[in-house]
Amino acid sequence: MAEEIRAEMVANVMTVSIAEGDTVHDGDALVLLESMKMEIPVLTEAAGTVSSVAVRAGDVVQEGDLIAVVDS
Secondary structure, X not given: OEEEEEOOOOEEEEEEOOOOOOEEOOOOEEEEEEEOOEEXXXXXXXXXXXXXXXXXXXXXXXXXXXXEEEXX
C-alpha cells in the first residue's frame, strides 16, 4: 500500500532528506519546509520504502502538492 505525502501549505522546500529507494520509519522527517520564517518538518506516518520524490530543495509547493510516495 502506498502513502502519498502531500504539502499542507504553501511553502519553500529547504532540504530533502530522502531519496528514491530509502527505507523510512514512522515519524521520520522527509523534507523541511519554510513558510513565514518558520521551519516545518514533513513526517511520514508509515514505515516503508520511498518509491518517488516529487520535490527538491528550492522548490515552492502549494497546498496539496505531492512531496513523496512511500510504499509500505
